[in-house]
Amino acid sequence: MSVQKYKIALLGNPNAGKSSLFNQLTGLRQKVGNFPGVTVERKSGIIKDNAIDVEIIDLPGTYSLYPTSLDERIAVHALIDSKNRDFPDAIIYILDVTHLERHLLLLTQISDLQFPIVVGLNMNDIAEQQNMYCDEKLLSQALGIEVIKINGRTGENMAMLKSKAIDLLQQPISNRQVFYTINEQEKNIAKDVALLLPVRNEYHALLLAHHVKRSTFLEQNIKQQLLQINAKHQFNPINNQLDEIMQRYNAFVPIVNKVLKRSFDNAKTLTDKIDRIVTNNYFGPILFFGLMLFVFQAIFAWSAFPMDWIDLQFANIAASLQASLPDNLFTRLLTEGIIPGISGVLVFVPQITILFLIITVLEEVGYMARAVYMFDHIMQKFGLNGRSIVSLISGGACAIPAIMSTRTISNWKERLTTIMVTPLISCSARIPVYAVLIGFIVPSYKLGIFNAQGLVFMALYLIGIVSALIASLVFKKVLKSTDVSFLMLELPAYRKPHWKNVFFTLYEKVSSFVFGAGKIILIVSIILWFLASFGPSTAMKTAENTAIIESSLMQADSATTQLHIASRKLEASYAGHLGKCLAPIIQPLGFDWKIGIALITSFAAREVFVGTISTLYSIGKDADNLTIKQKLQQEKNADGQPVFSMAVALSLVLFYVFAMQCMSTLAAVYRETKSWKWPAIQFAYMTGTAYLVSLLVYQFLK
Amino acid sequence: MLFGINLNNLTDKKNITQLQIGESALITAFADGQIAAKLMAMGLLPGTTLALLHKAPFGGAYYIKINNHYLALRVNEAKNVLITSAS
Known part of the structure; x- marks a missing residue:
C-alpha cells in the first residue's frame, strides 16, 4: 500500500499560542529549516497515522491575509499560491478565546478560501480567570467548522485535535457560512x-x-x-480591503456576542498594575538598564566556569589523541585543526545560552514588547525601529542570531540598518581579545570601588554601542526607502514563562549558532590551520633548523626549543607570508607582521587571535591569560622597545571593537539580504573605520 | 451594518494624541486608509472603546487598551484614529 503524503498548516494570529501547540503536536520530531529564498524559520514535523504521512508546518503568525511584514507575507503566500511547497491540504487554526473578535478575522478569510479547517480554541484557562466563557458548540455551528477546546501548554485534547485534523484530509467540506x-x-x-x-x-x-x-x-x-x-x-485595493474587513466584522461580531459570555469590568488587571511600574516614565528606563547590567553580569560571571571546562576537555582530548595516535598529518589535522576548531565553536555555547535564555524569558513573559514600545521613538531618531533593540541586545552574545531576529521589522530600510550596525555591538568572541590586551592599556588598580581595567572593558562596550548608533544615523541619511514604517505593536498580557517553549527556542537559537556559524568557523579554522602549518617546504625546513640552532645557542630546554620551533615555522608558513605581506599596510597602526598573522587567522572568529599570538610568541597552548600577558610584556622588537606598548595595545583593541572580523556574520548578512553587496559594504565600512581609528590612536600616542 | 467607516478626514475631530492619560473614548473613524486597514486587523474598529494608559517615557508612542488587549501606536498612527469622548 502506498503512503499518502499530506500537509497540514498550523495558522493563527501572533501570540495565539501557536508555538506551544506546535511543540505539543510534534515534540522533538521537528525540523527547522528556512522558507525558500528567505531566512524566516520554517518549522515542520511529521505525524504518522496508519496509511498516511502528515507533515505539520508551523506558518508564521499573521493578523489577516493582508500582510505587512516579511514573515506574515510568507504565511499568506503559502495559502494563496497553490504551487507553494507549503500549500496545505488542511489547516489547524489556533483561536485565542480571550481575543475572539480579532482572531476570527483571519479564520473567516481562510474559511472563505474553502480550506478544510479544524479550530483549536486556546487559552480557556485564562478566559476562566477573566470570567469569560465560550460555548464552543455554538461557535462551531455558527462557523460551520469543527471547534475543539485545547490547552497548548498542558497538551489537553491534543490527540483529539490531531485526529480531527487527519479526518479532514478525507472529508469534503460541508456547508459553510460565507462571510x-x-x-x-x-x-x-x-x-x-x-x-x-x-x-x-x-x-x-x-x-x-x-x-x-x-x-x-x-x-x-x-x-x-x-x-x-x-x-x-x-x-482600489485599500478601499476593498477596508470594506472586506468591515463586512467580516459585521458578520462575526454577532456570533461572538452569542457564543461568548463575558463581563468587561473596569478593574485593573495584573498587566495594568505591572505596566504602571514597568513602563513608568522614570522607573521604566531604569529597570531596562538594570536588566541589561544584569544580562552582562550574567554573561561574564556564569559562563566563565563552563567555558573553562569546555576548553579543558577539548585540550585533554587533543592531548590524549596526540599521545596515542601515530604522529602523522592526519593526527595533526585532527588535534591541531579540527578539535581546536570545534572547541572554538562550543566554547561560546555557555555565553550564548545564557544571553538567549534571558532574552527568551523576557520575550515569553511579555517584557520585550514593552522595551520596544519604550524605546521606539529614540530608535526612530537613529533610523531604526523599536524592534531593533532586541537585535542589538542579542548582538551582545553573537551577531548571527541577532541578525536573524531582524525579520520582525517590516520596514526594509530599518531592517537593513539594524543588520548593518548590529556587528558593532561587542559580541562574546571579542571578550577573550579584550581580556588579554586590556592589561597593556591600564594596570590593575582600584579607582574607588571600580577596577580600572573593568572600566576600560565597559568603555569598549560603550564605544561599540555608540558607534552602532552613529553608523545607523549615517545609513538613515544614505539609504532610500518608500516603505511605510509601522510600530502598531501588540503588548501581550504578562504571563508566566512556559518553560517548554523557552527550552525549544533556546535549543533552536543555540543550534543555529553551532551548526550555522559553527560550520563556517570550523571550515575556516581548518583552512587557517593548513596555512599556518604549511609553507614552501625549503623555507619550513630552514626555519626548523634555525630554531634548533638558536635554541641550542641559548641552551634552552627541550620544551622551550619546541615552542621556539613552532614559532619559527609559523613565521615561515603561508600564514606567515600573508602576515608579512600585510605588514606594510598595518605598520602605521603599530602592528607588526605577527599581529598581521593573528588578524588573518582571527577572521574565522575573533578569539582565535589569542591562540595565534600565543603560538607566535612561543607561549604554549595551555597558558592562561596571566601567563600570556606576562610573556607578551617581555617581548621587545628590534630597537628594544616593547612590542605591546600601551599605544599598540590600545590601537589593537580598538581595531577589534570596529573591524568586521567574522566570516560567519558576513555569511549571515548575505543570507538575510540575498546579495553580496551588503556584506561587502559592511566589511568595508567597519574595517575601514577600524583602520582609521587605530591609525589615529597609534600615531597620536606613540 | 453595525458600524460604518468614515474616511473623510474631518479636522475638527479629536484623535488619540489629544487624550489625557487614563481617559477613554469611542473610535469613530480613521483618517488614512492604509493605516486603518492594519489597525482594524489588530482589533481597532469604529464603535469600540479605547483608553489611553501611558505615553512612552521618551515620547513618540502611545500605550492603549481596547477591550482586554493592549497596543502600542506611534504618533502618526495614533493621529489617524479619530474619536469622540465616551459617554
Whole structure:
C-alpha cells in the first residue's frame, strides 16, 4: 500500500499560542529549516497515522491575509499560491478565546478560501480567570467548522485535535457560512483573473489581484497581465480591503456576542498594575538598564566556569589523541585543526545560552514588547525601529542570531540598518581579545570601588554601542526607502514563562549558532590551520633548523626549543607570508607582521587571535591569560622597545571593537539580504573605520 | 451594518494624541486608509472603546487598551484614529 503524503498548516494570529501547540503536536520530531529564498524559520514535523504521512508546518503568525511584514507575507503566500511547497491540504487554526473578535478575522478569510479547517480554541484557562466563557458548540455551528477546546501548554485534547485534523484530509467540506460577499466590480476582476491563473474561487482570485505587486511566486508576464486587469477595473485595493474587513466584522461580531459570555469590568488587571511600574516614565528606563547590567553580569560571571571546562576537555582530548595516535598529518589535522576548531565553536555555547535564555524569558513573559514600545521613538531618531533593540541586545552574545531576529521589522530600510550596525555591538568572541590586551592599556588598580581595567572593558562596550548608533544615523541619511514604517505593536498580557517553549527556542537559537556559524568557523579554522602549518617546504625546513640552532645557542630546554620551533615555522608558513605581506599596510597602526598573522587567522572568529599570538610568541597552548600577558610584556622588537606598548595595545583593541572580523556574520548578512553587496559594504565600512581609528590612536600616542 | 467607516478626514475631530492619560473614548473613524486597514486587523474598529494608559517615557508612542488587549501606536498612527469622548 502506498503512503499518502499530506500537509497540514498550523495558522493563527501572533501570540495565539501557536508555538506551544506546535511543540505539543510534534515534540522533538521537528525540523527547522528556512522558507525558500528567505531566512524566516520554517518549522515542520511529521505525524504518522496508519496509511498516511502528515507533515505539520508551523506558518508564521499573521493578523489577516493582508500582510505587512516579511514573515506574515510568507504565511499568506503559502495559502494563496497553490504551487507553494507549503500549500496545505488542511489547516489547524489556533483561536485565542480571550481575543475572539480579532482572531476570527483571519479564520473567516481562510474559511472563505474553502480550506478544510479544524479550530483549536486556546487559552480557556485564562478566559476562566477573566470570567469569560465560550460555548464552543455554538461557535462551531455558527462557523460551520469543527471547534475543539485545547490547552497548548498542558497538551489537553491534543490527540483529539490531531485526529480531527487527519479526518479532514478525507472529508469534503460541508456547508459553510460565507462571510464576505464580493461585489460586482470584484466579481468582474475575479472572472478575468480566473482566465489567467487556476483559482479556488472568486475570493482567491481577488486576493491574487490584490497581492500582485509583492507576489514573488508569479511570473513577470502574469504579473503584468494582473496589473492590467487591476487597471482595467480601476481596482482600489485599500478601499476593498477596508470594506472586506468591515463586512467580516459585521458578520462575526454577532456570533461572538452569542457564543461568548463575558463581563468587561473596569478593574485593573495584573498587566495594568505591572505596566504602571514597568513602563513608568522614570522607573521604566531604569529597570531596562538594570536588566541589561544584569544580562552582562550574567554573561561574564556564569559562563566563565563552563567555558573553562569546555576548553579543558577539548585540550585533554587533543592531548590524549596526540599521545596515542601515530604522529602523522592526519593526527595533526585532527588535534591541531579540527578539535581546536570545534572547541572554538562550543566554547561560546555557555555565553550564548545564557544571553538567549534571558532574552527568551523576557520575550515569553511579555517584557520585550514593552522595551520596544519604550524605546521606539529614540530608535526612530537613529533610523531604526523599536524592534531593533532586541537585535542589538542579542548582538551582545553573537551577531548571527541577532541578525536573524531582524525579520520582525517590516520596514526594509530599518531592517537593513539594524543588520548593518548590529556587528558593532561587542559580541562574546571579542571578550577573550579584550581580556588579554586590556592589561597593556591600564594596570590593575582600584579607582574607588571600580577596577580600572573593568572600566576600560565597559568603555569598549560603550564605544561599540555608540558607534552602532552613529553608523545607523549615517545609513538613515544614505539609504532610500518608500516603505511605510509601522510600530502598531501588540503588548501581550504578562504571563508566566512556559518553560517548554523557552527550552525549544533556546535549543533552536543555540543550534543555529553551532551548526550555522559553527560550520563556517570550523571550515575556516581548518583552512587557517593548513596555512599556518604549511609553507614552501625549503623555507619550513630552514626555519626548523634555525630554531634548533638558536635554541641550542641559548641552551634552552627541550620544551622551550619546541615552542621556539613552532614559532619559527609559523613565521615561515603561508600564514606567515600573508602576515608579512600585510605588514606594510598595518605598520602605521603599530602592528607588526605577527599581529598581521593573528588578524588573518582571527577572521574565522575573533578569539582565535589569542591562540595565534600565543603560538607566535612561543607561549604554549595551555597558558592562561596571566601567563600570556606576562610573556607578551617581555617581548621587545628590534630597537628594544616593547612590542605591546600601551599605544599598540590600545590601537589593537580598538581595531577589534570596529573591524568586521567574522566570516560567519558576513555569511549571515548575505543570507538575510540575498546579495553580496551588503556584506561587502559592511566589511568595508567597519574595517575601514577600524583602520582609521587605530591609525589615529597609534600615531597620536606613540 | 453595525458600524460604518468614515474616511473623510474631518479636522475638527479629536484623535488619540489629544487624550489625557487614563481617559477613554469611542473610535469613530480613521483618517488614512492604509493605516486603518492594519489597525482594524489588530482589533481597532469604529464603535469600540479605547483608553489611553501611558505615553512612552521618551515620547513618540502611545500605550492603549481596547477591550482586554493592549497596543502600542506611534504618533502618526495614533493621529489617524479619530474619536469622540465616551459617554
